Amino acid sequence: MKKVIFIIGVAGCGKSTIGKLLAEELHIPFFDGDDFHSENNLKKMSGGQALNDEDRQGWLETLNDLAKKQLIKNSCVIACSALKQKYRITLSDTLENQTKWVHLSGSFEQILERMNSRTDHFMPSELLKSQFDILEKPREAIQIDSSLSPENSIKIIKKELMNTSDFGLFGLGVMGKSLCRNLANNGFKISMYNRHVEGVEENVAKNFKDEYPELSNAAAFDDISAFVKSLQQPRKIMLMVNAGKTIDFVLEDLLPHLSKNDIIIDGGNSNYVNTKERFDYLKTKGIHFIGTGVSGGEEGALRGPSIMPGGDLAAYKSVQLFLETIAAKDQNNLPCCTYVGPEGSGHFIKMVHNGIEYAEMQLLAEVCTILESTAKNPDEIANILETWKDNANSYLLEITIDILRKKEGDDWLVKKILDKAANKGTGNWTTIASAELGVPSTLIASALFARYTSFNKGERLANNEIYRNTKKAKVDIAIDEVREAYQFARIINHYQGFKLIYEASNAYSWNLNLSEIARIWTSGCIIKSSLMKDLVDILKDTKNILNNPRLVESINQYKPSVKKVVSQCVLNDLTVPCLSESIQFFNGITTAYSSANIIQAQRDYFGAHTYQRLDDVKVKSHHTNWK
Structure with missing residues (x-):
């Protein structure tokens, strides 16, 4: 899957150096965010004034547009300070699933020493403290110590980028296997898990991977901990297991290995009432839960099913690219997948579909x-x-x-x-x-x-x-x-x-x-x-x-x-x-006057349940002693 890799951190941390080396190593374009500042921003910083959020907004949107245009052709690396979470939200707008963050961190003293030794940068070292003051450390980034050599930094970044999967699928029954092949055929790096049961289910994931060439880059597991660790954070895991208590058992097995903001997708035919309960329960754990109807059978799952996700909208946006990419396409080539609504609405819709x-x-x-x-x-x-x-x-x-x-x-x-x-x-x-x-x-x-x-x-x-x-x-x-x-x-x-x-x-x-x-x-x-x-x-x-x-x-x-x-x-x-x-x-x-008048009279006769009259405009309740 094509990605935009943002190298972020305060001025002087080595963003440009690391970004250029990484781009060369990956054979993809590199862009220095500083080259895209407006003239007004450059003048302000050169004059010793810190940029405010209004100054940065246009710059961030420009970099977001740059990333979108580049991703049409290839992955790319962009160096940009992106010190606040809201800046990163703007940078990755509509690209959340194609964005990776690399944060170069170091102490104020260490970075200040670097800044003072540089003569070719428009930002004076006096502004460094203002950057540290507003820095909000990203939780979902590859963390690199600025004191490491560029070579070692690149090795760590490459290892993290190459060894983690975009998406995980838990349960390799008929539907689970077809969805795995669908994801892989669409260029996603996936991790696949199936339980190990001695003499019954052994090496299911590994054997499945070996069976299909499109799964050559997929990672196969029968150990839950290793499976979860193989996924990029926030993790995106789709469950394709039997509905009912099995889902609850799986969730309890997964929870010790998950982190805050991870996303679990239940793609089975679960009861929408249970989905609502699981949604509320996992919310207390900081985990997002998306109840998702999937229709199309084995062939649909492989070639493109209809997908009905319900849950938290923000969480859906994090998995939107994956689900919409593998979904069937309608007559206008739009994905047959849409955010249905909150809580258990996705599974409710699938239930009615089946009805x-x-x-x-x-x-x-x-x-x-x-x-x-x-x-x-x-x-x-x-x-x-x-x-x-x-x-x-x-x-x-x-x-x-x-x-x-x-x-x-x-x-x-x-x-x-x-x-x-x-x-x-x-x-x-x-x-x-x-x-x-x-x-x-x-x-x-x-x-x-x-x-x-x-x-x-x-x-x-x-x-x-x-x-x-x-x-x-x-x-x-x-x-x-x-x-x-x-x-x-x-x-x-x-x-x-x-x-x-x-x-x-x-x-x-x-x-x-x-x-x-x-x-x-x-x-x-x-x-x-x-x-x-x-x-x-x-x-x-x-x-x-x-x-x-x-x-x-x-x-x-x-x-x-x-x-x-x-x-x-x-x-x-x-x-x-x-x-x-x-x-x-x-x-x-289509009957204007039904036989329900007899039912109401009967109910009033034996149970004093009352009735309403056609000739009573006040619509009050009436009761009759029928004997």
């Missing part, structure tokens, strides 16, 4: 069931779905087509797969979060419960024997009607998903940007689709996609088809829970 994914998968499964009932074989169903790409394309549609066409011998592989759908918890969490927030994410819940139902294989077989209907289904549905029903249900699913995000944003004061969330879901992730691309612009104008004129027109067009498809499925004993729920929910959300 939407549950329903999208279930809808495609239901479509296949319907088409199969019309005597279509998997190849024929795949061919039908292929024609849907023009106006209903998605990653899940594409992989379903591939699945349907895969054969094992003379038969289709999909017909040999046991019909028990598993889950890893995110659909469950989404449904719980919906209930807690009072948001009717009914398609996600239906998809989740459909998986639970499928898992009761033994009970299903027994009930089939009892209630078996030998009548063969005769579904009177056109292919276009199935497609329109599917599109109708997908709009409802996405409405419910973004509604859940919107309500969570309000409840937790996260200030989430729905359009930007849709944008980072347009590439690299499991739920990317042509519909998602449309939602990027739609969500700029409304939080409720059912209000969008274009989608209103689509809903009105598709509604007759979904009514017919669901009716035919019910009449022919075909199970389509998500398609059914889409029209039921739509009818409910």
Whole structure:
């Protein structure tokens, strides 16, 4: 990775000498910051006056621009006093991850002696004390004693620069390995860690490094202490381990080796509530915690996933370059990675992503069931779905087509797969979060419960024997009607998903940007689709996609088809829970006067819970003795 190396310290410490030698050693350009002072600054210093912050601001911005231009082509070395932390913030603005600091330090007496022996410097030695007075020693710099010879100084600096890694990845499962290769392919020097378990997991990191040429410059570890020490400070470590208690165990193992301002990124599917708790806990330790959703599976992690980080904004800026570089790119070549919001918002967004994914998968499964009932074989169903790409394309549609066409011998592989759908918890969490927030994410819940139902294989077989209907289904549905029903249900699913995000944003004061969330879901992730691309612009104008004129027109067009498809499925004993729920929910959300008046009366009858009246403009509570 290209870097700008700032050699900093008070006047007379040897910045220019060390900077030139280091640049020569590394074969990169050198620039002396003093050469970029304005005429006014030079006159002021030559007259024995110290520069104030206003004098320095333009100079620092000039050096920042210089660094940006140089980094387009190559690394560079810049010598600059940069005595205060705020000066260093200006110098590294938008370049935080590409900046290295080398601080040349020495005593006042030692530096003063050097200053007095120089005749070619515009700054008089009288100003040296003012520099020591304002010096704020950098915590995150390579520290070099000015009394060392230039040769020894260069050796130490080179060793520190070359031996430390930019980024660490903890956990080398499928996703962890793919992310490592992605980072390495993008020019980052990384350290990789995987635990050592005798006879079970031995030399995992080393063997992985040896397997792929792009990892030749990566450092491999199975010792936590050595792994942490190999990283540049503040350290940036991404955890790719199983969600739950494993994360807490890993954090406790890491904490003794970490330093203040180090950054931990949890890239697993953690519950957002736990992420909030970990964020608060690590904050008390001076450690930053970023809960990050990562979607795209093994291939996405390698070629570019969708990344959803949440936590402290300042900490995100320190890892922004790494995450945005390895992320997928949208249609405008922007990274499918954005700062989502504070606390556990990143993992909340990933959780909802997975909930939407549950329903999208279930809808495609239901479509296949319907088409199969019309005597279509998997190849024929795949061919039908292929024609849907023009106006209903998605990653899940594409992989379903591939699945349907895969054969094992003379038969289709999909017909040999046991019909028990598993889950890893995110659909469950989404449904719980919906209930807690009072948001009717009914398609996600239906998809989740459909998986639970499928898992009761033994009970299903027994009930089939009892209630078996030998009548063969005769579904009177056109292919276009199935497609329109599917599109109708997908709009409802996405409405419910973004509604859940919107309500969570309000409840937790996260200030989430729905359009930007849709944008980072347009590439690299499991739920990317042509519909998602449309939602990027739609969500700029409304939080409720059912209000969008274009989608209103689509809903009105598709509604007759979904009514017919669901009716035919019910009449022919075909199970389509998500398609059914889409029209039921739509009818409910568009009903002006619902049956809830009966519910309120019942609640008041048995529990005196009261009710409100339509004819009471004061909106007060009423109670009736119903007997």
